[in-house]
Amino acid sequence: MDKKSTFEGLKAVYINCTLKKSPEVSHTAKLMRVSEARMRHEGVNVERIRLIDYKVATGVYPDMTEHGWDQDDWPEIVKRIRAADILVIGSPIWLGEKSSVAQKLIERLYAMSGETNEKGQYSFYGKVGGCILTGNEDGLKSTAKNILYALQHIGFSIPPQADCGWLGEVGPGPSYGDIEWEGERLSEPAGFANEFTKRNSTFMTYNLLHLAQMLKEQQGYPSKGNSASDWDQGERWAFENPEYR
Amino acid sequence: MDKKSTFEGLKAVYINCTLKKSPEVSHTAKLMRVSEARMRHEGVNVERIRLIDYKVATGVYPDMTEHGWDQDDWPEIVKRIRAADILVIGSPIWLGEKSSVAQKLIERLYAMSGETNEKGQYSFYGKVGGCILTGNEDGLKSTAKNILYALQHIGFSIPPQADCGWLGEVGPGPSYGDIEWEGERLSEPAGFANEFTKRNSTFMTYNLLHLAQMLKEQQGYPSKGNSASDWDQGERWAFENPEYR
Amino acid sequence: MDKKSTFEGLKAVYINCTLKKSPEVSHTAKLMRVSEARMRHEGVNVERIRLIDYKVATGVYPDMTEHGWDQDDWPEIVKRIRAADILVIGSPIWLGEKSSVAQKLIERLYAMSGETNEKGQYSFYGKVGGCILTGNEDGLKSTAKNILYALQHIGFSIPPQADCGWLGEVGPGPSYGDIEWEGERLSEPAGFANEFTKRNSTFMTYNLLHLAQMLKEQQGYPSKGNSASDWDQGERWAFENPEYR
Amino acid sequence: MDKKSTFEGLKAVYINCTLKKSPEVSHTAKLMRVSEARMRHEGVNVERIRLIDYKVATGVYPDMTEHGWDQDDWPEIVKRIRAADILVIGSPIWLGEKSSVAQKLIERLYAMSGETNEKGQYSFYGKVGGCILTGNEDGLKSTAKNILYALQHIGFSIPPQADCGWLGEVGPGPSYGDIEWEGERLSEPAGFANEFTKRNSTFMTYNLLHLAQMLKEQQGYPSKGNSASDWDQGERWAFENPEYR
Numbered sequence: 008m009d010k011k012s013t014f015e016g017l018k019a020v021y022i023n024c025t026l027k028k029s030p031e032v033s034h035t036a037k038l039m040r041v042s043e044a045r046m047r048h049e050g051v052n053v054e055r056i057r058l059i060d061y062k063v064a065t066g067v068y069p070d071m072t073e074h075g076w077d078q079d080d081w082p083e084i085v086k087r088i089r090a091a092d093i094l095v096i097g098s099p100i101w102l103g104e105k106s107s108v109a110q111k112l113i114e115r116l117y118a119m120s121g122e123t124n125e126k127g128q129y130s131f132y133g134k135v136g137g138c139i140l141t142g143n144e145d146g147l148k149s150t151a152k153n154i155l156y157a158l159q160h161i162g163f164s165i166p167p168q169a170d171c172g173w174l175g176e177v178g179p180g181p182s183y184g185d186i187e188w189e190g191e192r193l194s195e196p197a198g199f200a201n202e203f204t205k206r207n208s209t210f211m212t213y214n215l216l217h218l219a220q221m222l223k224e225q226q227g228y229p230s231k232g233n234s235a236s237d238w239d240q241g242e243r244w245a246f247e248n249p250e251y252r
Numbered sequence: 253m254d255k256k257s258t259f260e261g262l263k264a265v266y267i268n269c270t271l272k273k274s275p276e277v278s279h280t281a282k283l284m285r286v287s288e289a290r291m292r293h294e295g296v297n298v299e300r301i302r303l304i305d306y307k308v309a310t311g312v313y314p315d316m317t318e319h320g321w322d323q324d325d326w327p328e329i330v331k332r333i334r335a336a337d338i339l340v341i342g343s344p345i346w347l348g349e350k351s352s353v354a355q356k357l358i359e360r361l362y363a364m365s366g367e368t369n370e371k372g373q374y375s376f377y378g379k380v381g382g383c384i385l386t387g388n389e390d391g392l393k394s395t396a397k398n399i400l401y402a403l404q405h406i407g408f409s410i411p412p413q414a415d416c417g418w419l420g421e422v423g424p425g426p427s428y429g430d431i432e433w434e435g436e437r438l439s440e441p442a443g444f445a446n447e448f449t450k451r452n453s454t455f456m457t458y459n460l461l462h463l464a465q466m467l468k469e470q471q472g473y474p475s476k477g478n479s480a481s482d483w484d485q486g487e488r489w490a491f492e493n494p495e496y497r
Numbered sequence: 498m499d500k501k502s503t504f505e506g507l508k509a510v511y512i513n514c515t516l517k518k519s520p521e522v523s524h525t526a527k528l529m530r531v532s533e534a535r536m537r538h539e540g541v542n543v544e545r546i547r548l549i550d551y552k553v554a555t556g557v558y559p560d561m562t563e564h565g566w567d568q569d570d571w572p573e574i575v576k577r578i579r580a581a582d583i584l585v586i587g588s589p590i591w592l593g594e595k596s597s598v599a600q601k602l603i604e605r606l607y608a609m610s611g612e613t614n615e616k617g618q619y620s621f622y623g624k625v626g627g628c629i630l631t632g633n634e635d636g637l638k639s640t641a642k643n644i645l646y647a648l649q650h651i652g653f654s655i656p657p658q659a660d661c662g663w664l665g666e667v668g669p670g671p672s673y674g675d676i677e678w679e680g681e682r683l684s685e686p687a688g689f690a691n692e693f694t695k696r697n698s699t700f701m702t703y704n705l706l707h708l709a710q711m712l713k714e715q716q717g718y719p720s721k722g723n724s725a726s727d728w729d730q731g732e733r734w735a736f737e738n739p740e741y742r
Numbered sequence: 743m744d745k746k747s748t749f750e751g752l753k754a755v756y757i758n759c760t761l762k763k764s765p766e767v768s769h770t771a772k773l774m775r776v777s778e779a780r781m782r783h784e785g786v787n788v789e790r791i792r793l794i795d796y797k798v799a800t801g802v803y804p805d806m807t808e809h810g811w812d813q814d815d816w817p818e819i820v821k822r823i824r825a826a827d828i829l830v831i832g833s834p835i836w837l838g839e840k841s842s843v844a845q846k847l848i849e850r851l852y853a854m855s856g857e858t859n860e861k862g863q864y865s866f867y868g869k870v871g872g873c874i875l876t877g878n879e880d881g882l883k884s885t886a887k888n889i890l891y892a893l894q895h896i897g898f899s900i901p902p903q904a905d906c907g908w909l910g911e912v913g914p915g916p917s918y919g920d921i922e923w924e925g926e927r928l929s930e931p932a933g934f935a936n937e938f939t940k941r942n943s944t945f946m947t948y949n950l951l952h953l954a955q956m957l958k959e960q961q962g963y964p965s966k967g968n969s970a971s972d973w974d975q976g977e978r979w980a981f982e983n984p985e986y987r
Binding site: 401 | 761762763766794800801802810836837838839840841842843845846848849852888891892895
């Protein structure tokens with residue numbers, strides 16, 4: 008089979024949680040594009056959302072216009088996430104943490120966790136998630152932990168090495184893709200030559216594709232033992248632990 | 253097909269990282285047994301390891317007897333993990349964190365990440381991981397983040413809702429399964445009636461099984477785009493990002 | 498000396514980072530008021546800010562109206578923080594993390610870290626910080642870590658036991674101060690009787706006061722060894738480590 | 743006054759939580775020595791403990807020989823900590839986290855939190871804490887958060903900028919002080935020229951000294967509002983919050 012066609016039919020959404028509105032330059036976007044380009048090269052339908060360019064309300068309900076907010080673009084955005092097989096969250100790192108925009112995204116995703124699919128599972132079951140992070144010095148792993156944990160908590164599956172990013176040496180310094188620092192031109196854009204970043208962004212991209220493909224072929228997870236609706240109706244799948252009786 | 257037979261042939265290892273040596277009572281073990289019993293009920297081959305009962309050396313090499321330690325049970329333990337499809341790490345929570353025994357386990361697992369399988373992938377690729385945590389008041393999610401992140405970093409896949417546990421109300425209080433507190437007998441063992449703990453331990457157990465089964469049938473992940481050996485030999489899978497050239 | 502007068506002259510700002518706009522009920526506010534009342538009782542000048550009721554822009558500059566935002570209430574808010582000796586950040590816990598509003602607050606505080614006082618120290622030197630958190634089940638310590646770390650990073654001092662909060666048993670349940678849950682009236686508001694929460698909110702409050710008082714009497718930290726301006730001008734305080742030469 | 747004499751009489755303990763036994767080279771020790779040398783230069787009495795060289799038992803009791811362990815050097819070590827005004831914890835970073843040895847240290851410190859001083863406060867009240875961390879690529883802030891949080895939780899005070907360390911660019915690379923990498927000699931030991939690391943280790947050192955000096959002069963914290971013993975005896979410091987009645 009033609010390798011290029013393997014992943015055709017898959018759909019991915021990349022959400023950039025930069026603090027900067029368009030058209031300001033987002034360093035995180037530069038690394039996200041590398042992964043996006045890979046996916047497109049593999050025939051995947053890729054969408055890109057820069058969250059701060061939208062009017063997304065703050066809160067923990069699916070539609071905040073029902074809770075006192077004048078406008079809320081979230082219901083439209085979540086439709087695009089629902090239509091995708093893969094969600095990649097990008098974020099800058101500030102003081103060692105994901106951005107407030109990324110935190111808001113997670114709050115809004117979490118607000119959907121009451122919804123279930125036709126099997127009674129949380130509605131993000133069957134999708135896979137990853138993240139792309141950039142900072143100038145520290146915090147990739149701790150930020151990735153929080154994002155990947157939140158995703159798996161609400162139903163996403165996490166393949167191996169599902170995060171990637173770039174960090175410079177500790178202390179102030181250029182951000183990913185900067186071409187100058189403190190007035191001096193760099194020999195190449197910061198981080199572009201980093202072998203580890205290139206490798207991990209590749210591995211992340213393909214692992215997301217492989218697992219998404221696998222789950223798509225299986226039509227997601229069987230509902231035995233994980234259907235919230237079935238549980239609520241008293242189903243215990245023919246087993247009650249003796250200690251609990 | 254008989255549902256009971258679906259998961260036969262799968263093998264799981266549960267590692268309890270309690271700070272207490274046998275035969276002291278481990279509260280975490282009580283919750284781990286619920287999940288283990290479920291797996292056995294589904295025909296899975298389940299092994300249980302209480303890490304502190306072994307002489308596992310401290311360090312970041314596969315065999316610390318080659319680095320100045322007299323004894324190291326780790327090489328034997330890692331064989332059992334390698335033979336399994338599923339790894340579940342159990343840990344108590346102390347001051348909001350996993351135990352030092354769990355941290356040592358992760359250091360030793362991490363030390364194996366230089367090894368690759370026959371496809372050139374990290375050797376834990378194709379396995380799935382989860383965790384079971386108990387504390388009396390706080391720290392389940394933050395502890396789970398660290399454990400699940402470490403697992404996915406070294407090659408494990410993480411299905412949805414791959415953690416479970418029990419916590420009491422904030423402040424001092426009984427631990428999971430305690431039958432008395434401050435001299436008074438409890439109406440039932442602490443946490444045993446908690447619906448959320450029961451549900452999540454069930455969901456975790458089945459999601460680990462479903463994903464392990466899926467990966468086993470697929471013989472793990474295809475090596476395209478994630479083989480460390482291929483990468484080291486210059487393979488880039490027919491694509492070089494324009495920005496990187 | 499009259500104990501009541503000891504803390505007179507101190508000023509504290511409590512910032513509530515609830516996701517809910519006024520006049521919705523904030524559970525976190527209920528616990529914050531306990532600490533605020535204590536401080537007022539001790540003669541402290543206490544201000545309360547509910548951040549989401551203001552138009553605070555997103556970004557990492559002191560005034561975002563200079564960076565493309567139409568409005569930014571932050572410059573007014575930071576004046577109130579600068580005038581205070583004590584800053585207490587309150588936040589609800591969502592999926593184990595502080596709110597996006599709290600994250601935005603930290604981003605904006607961090608943006609001020611370029612400013613220095615007359616000694617050349619970061620401008621928050623000499624102030625003390627603490628936090629108050631409420632959630633229904635998990636995440637107090639991990640959330641407090643992030644907030645307290647950020648505060649000390651930008652110049653605040655952290656006294657012992659500088660955080661407090663309330664969490665219920667793991668799983669869905671009432672939030673702090675709720676008087677009913679799933680349609681049933683509770684015997685008392687959730688968490689109000691929790692001895693640990695009462696004690697820790699008291700200890701936090703007094704430790705903030707004691708340290709703030711001490712630092713005020715000493716006019717903050719001496720500048721030896723911590724003045725950013727002096728460092729930038731080459732001051733090394735009569736010592737150069739041999740290894741660094 | 744002679745500046746050199748200001749800090750005379752203070753005592754500091756530096757505990758290195760490297761995973762490597764003596765005489766193996768600890769990269770973390772190299773940075774710890776810079777801070778230690780500063781303190782000695784200021785007349786401070788400095789002790790150094792390499793924890794893994796001792797037989798410290800695992801567990802959460804003050805003396806584990808009373809709980810089934812043959813040997814436990816902890817009671818001797820904790821005496822040295824009790825005699826000091828300042829505690830600095832050093833740790834390498836592995837997979838983004840502090841070492842298992844550092845986690846064990848925190849478990850053992852936490853086990854002492856039942857003890858109170860003559861004012862009825864937790865016994866570490868009046869002492870200050872900081873941390874020094876080294877890794878080759880990531881995790882300084884998240885590791886520092888955990889260590890500093892644990893210290894303040896059990897009674898230590900945290901001055902501004904109480905952590906320091908070194909990290910290289912993301913990906914594999916030399917550790918702090920390494921003089922070669924992948925067979926090539928480096929122009930200078932890794933990290934030694936990093937201005938940020940030099941500055942922060944200086945600031946941390948002096949801020950620990952300033953706050954320790956201040957607390958020593960004040961004989962620690964007044965006991966109003968923070969004495970565990972007084973609380974247990976019903977003392978509420980002339981105030982009961984109306985909402986709690």
